[in-house]
Amino acid sequence: MSVIYNRVALIGLGLIAGSMAHAMRESGLAGEIIGHARSEATRDIAREIGLCDRICDSAAEAVAGADLVVLAVPVGAMGQVAAEIAPHLAPGATVTDVGSVKQAVIDAVGPHIPEGVHFIPGHPLAGTEHSGPRSGFASLFRNRWWLLTPLPGADPQATDRLSGLIAAMGAKTDRMEPGHHDLVLAVTSHAPHLIAYTMVGVADHLRRVTDEEVIQYSAAGFRDFTRIAASDPTMWRDVFLHNREATLDILGRFTEELFVLQRAIRMGDGDQLFDYFSRTRAIRRGIIEAGQDTEAPDFGRTPGAKP
Amino acid sequence: MSVIYNRVALIGLGLIAGSMAHAMRESGLAGEIIGHARSEATRDIAREIGLCDRICDSAAEAVAGADLVVLAVPVGAMGQVAAEIAPHLAPGATVTDVGSVKQAVIDAVGPHIPEGVHFIPGHPLAGTEHSGPRSGFASLFRNRWWLLTPLPGADPQATDRLSGLIAAMGAKTDRMEPGHHDLVLAVTSHAPHLIAYTMVGVADHLRRVTDEEVIQYSAAGFRDFTRIAASDPTMWRDVFLHNREATLDILGRFTEELFVLQRAIRMGDGDQLFDYFSRTRAIRRGIIEAGQDTEAPDFGRTPGAKP
Ligand SMILES: NC(=O)c1ccc[n+]([C@@H]2O[C@H](COP(=O)([O-])OP(=O)(O)OC[C@H]3O[C@@H](n4cnc5c(N)ncnc54)[C@H](OP(=O)(O)O)[C@@H]3O)[C@@H](O)[C@H]2O)c1
Ligand SMILES: NC(=O)c1ccc[n+]([C@@H]2O[C@H](COP(=O)([O-])OP(=O)(O)OC[C@H]3O[C@@H](n4cnc5c(N)ncnc54)[C@H](OP(=O)(O)O)[C@@H]3O)[C@@H](O)[C@H]2O)c1
Structure with a gap:
């Protein structure tokens, strides 16, 4: 070129x-x-x-x-x-x-x-x-x-x-449009990062489960969160301070929604959980079709490869 | 063998x-x-x-x-x-x-x-x-x-x-011990899965951001959540219903912690955010050293590979 x-x-x-x-x-x-x-x-x-x-x-x-x-x-x-x-x-x-x-x-x-x-x-x-x-x-x-x-x-x-x-x-x-960008990114990136940081922080505080166990037995889910939560602290501090309104808006919705699912667990409402979990699969499919991720299981981590 | x-x-x-x-x-x-x-x-x-x-x-x-x-x-x-x-x-x-x-x-x-x-x-x-x-x-x-x-x-x-x-x-x-297993897994897998399901559900409900945008511009963070939230609904309904107490315990801690960070964002407390985000990096390091994940950036997704 x-x-x-x-x-x-x-x-x-x-x-x-x-x-x-x-x-x-x-x-x-x-x-x-x-x-x-x-x-x-x-x-x-x-x-x-x-x-x-x-x-x-x-x-x-x-x-x-x-x-x-x-x-x-x-x-x-x-x-x-x-x-x-x-x-x-x-x-x-x-x-x-x-x-x-x-x-x-x-x-x-x-x-x-x-x-x-x-x-x-x-x-x-x-x-x-x-x-x-x-x-x-x-x-x-x-x-x-x-x-x-x-x-x-x-x-x-x-x-x-x-x-x-x-x-x-x-x-x-x-x-x-810049404001719209900030809202889209609050959903797709900023709120998920704060949530991942939070979950990793919870694990760190939990004394009944030793740090070593959390690390040793880190399974899919938490392991992915730790990767997200390993991102640069300065960059992310600045993102949250400068996209405050949209991030807080999304986090507010997230908490409401989490309480609904938490209540379903407490009440033993399996149908509600099942329906919710079924809907989220469709979104994943869309992302793979849009070419934003790979369908390879486990992100194509070579199974058994030395890290 | x-x-x-x-x-x-x-x-x-x-x-x-x-x-x-x-x-x-x-x-x-x-x-x-x-x-x-x-x-x-x-x-x-x-x-x-x-x-x-x-x-x-x-x-x-x-x-x-x-x-x-x-x-x-x-x-x-x-x-x-x-x-x-x-x-x-x-x-x-x-x-x-x-x-x-x-x-x-x-x-x-x-x-x-x-x-x-x-x-x-x-x-x-x-x-x-x-x-x-x-x-x-x-x-x-x-x-x-x-x-x-x-x-x-x-x-x-x-x-x-x-x-x-x-x-x-x-x-x-x-x-x-079985009970300890259930607590460790609530931290490392069950709570993170529920959180990922929730965040993907929030995106699905958000009408100011079209579904298409969420999918199209899905960035690191959300994209990883959608993968977790694409797991089998029956399996996960059963996990939550049968590890109810430990999962609710961890989710309660998670929410408290999230509120602390949300408040730091609202108050513009950059130091608190920075310190929190710095601590979580150490956990990630431990997981890589324990051989539970790869250090390759972005999970070793081949950059530019066709999904
Ligand atoms: N990382 C991502 O995933 C990502 C994705 C999209 C966009 N971004 C954005 O891209 C930008 C850079 O991110 P990055 O990931 O490339 O960060 P990075 O790897 O942490 O590098 C940041 C660079 O900025 C320099 N810097 C920091 N404060 C400075 C200052 N006050 N004056 C001059 N230089 C300064 C740093 O210099 P020193 O090394 O000397 O401190 C370093 O060279 C950020 O705005 C971020 O939001 C990041
Ligand atoms: N997937 C994971 O990441 C993972 C990791 C560790 C442990 N586990 C555990 O492993 C177990 C199986 O998970 P999986 O991922 O292999 O699930 P899967 O791929 O969804 O397969 C589940 C199998 O169980 C069968 N099944 C469902 N209900 C049944 C019933 N009432 N009687 C007889 N068979 C029944 C299904 O048969 P049909 O196809 O005929 O419905 C299917 O063959 C679960 O307990 C899960 O908690 C899963």
Whole structure:
């Protein structure tokens, strides 16, 4: 494929930025990739593994002359980073972000973006529980969705160019209104993460069952929760603080619903449980058909493979 | 390996029994494998795919002359099946079960077991969300735990022989008191399953977010929940009805804990969230070290693989 942006600046060098660097390189989509992360430790690792063509010690330096700037830091750090880079952005450049929450990022970043620079917020629906500069890989985005939430009046050419980069990295793009994005993600990602964190926390507190037993005999169910609950604490703290209303709304519904099932268990109402459990199977089928997951049992974990 | 039981009777021909049949055949552990399932449809499929050496139309016929009988039906059906087979059990035979709950199965099955027959309850900590006679595979139990909850006074020789079979199928055995088993499993499996069912149900009810969006944009978190919530409704109805107290206990703790985190989100207490999320990472690490899961990101789903 051919170069889509001459100089891409990645601010933050974790899982998402690292995967972008690998994916852009694999297909030759960027003339040059410049990186910056807050800590010297991360910048040193990025230099050591050659993650980018050049690593800068300041974000301001990194964005100079870039025609695409990607903000790939935790949601709560977006505003501060935007303020820092704003005076150094090249006219005509595009700024995007990969934050898991959109309205709060727009509110924090938008006001800093100078006239003549295009701000096009985005969110790749792809991730793992790993983080940091060594965790990225080129195929992370392949066949995954990458949602864009362009603001009213966004430049169509700039938006299409960014969509082109995303498609060239293997992802499918769609556009959505930011508030709606935040609600959809509260259902599909944010509330489930909080619930998984909570369940793992319960196990940790339960003294009648030793930690060792919980770990040793971890079965399907809990084991999957622990993976979700191993995700980066900073990232998730910021997601919950910045998608507060939608998350609390979904958690409220969740608790109501849980009480209904809890009561059915207490009352011994097997029919209600059976009906409920039967309905949820259909949703799973839809997700497999939509290509968002594999049908392989147990996620295709190679049975018996050494972990 | 060599034959451990001359004739094994599998009552119920679903995921667990099917996987046992494949595993025993692979290593030549049973002289003969006889199967029975309730419905003609399942028996026909089992015959068609040659799951066992012989499929019987009645459980009574299947257990005749067997030195090992495995009850692999939903927990709520165990008592009835035990009553049916009891008069036909061979003296000196061993009866085991694979139910996900132990005390309730012991209460239901125990009274039917005749003098001179060994009843040794068990539970393989291995499964997938698939069910039925076609879903089993030989490696399901490999490197997984298989807990036995022998009753006081159980015959050591019979127990060791059963442990030998389990080990020969690739699993690790351990022994546990039935009530303790039920509490450990309530934490590691039963409560997480109910929670996953609930969250998928919430998504289904949410009309502001269309079903299609939930499915289309299903991200890590929800996607994992849907897999858990796709498990067999009959099996899970029975698990909850028969491990009621422990499950309700854990769900109560879960709700308290969830309220604490919900409040932290509402109050904007980022430190509390961060600390909580940091603690749960350690548990994940322990599970990987215990060999109960893989460290591969995203469960080793081949990125970009066609589902
Ligand atoms: N992980 C996922 O599953 C996923 C999926 C979709 C979207 N996202 C979003 O993608 C963004 C990045 O996530 P990630 O998973 O790539 O995170 P990550 O692996 O934890 O990396 C975060 C990066 O941001 C840097 N950073 C943190 N605070 C900063 C600050 N104040 N100024 C400058 N740099 C700072 C970190 O630098 P140091 O290493 O020096 O601390 C690190 O390089 C987040 O907004 C997240 O919501 C994540
Ligand atoms: N799946 C798991 O993840 C897992 C893990 C560990 C333990 N277990 C336990 O293993 C047992 C079997 O589970 P599974 O996953 O193998 O289930 P499955 O695939 O749904 O198969 C269940 C089998 O039981 C038969 N059955 C149901 N009711 C019966 C009755 N009243 N009399 C005779 N046969 C009856 C069914 O026959 P039809 O097909 O004719 O209806 C079917 O062959 C359950 O007790 C479960 O708790 C399951």
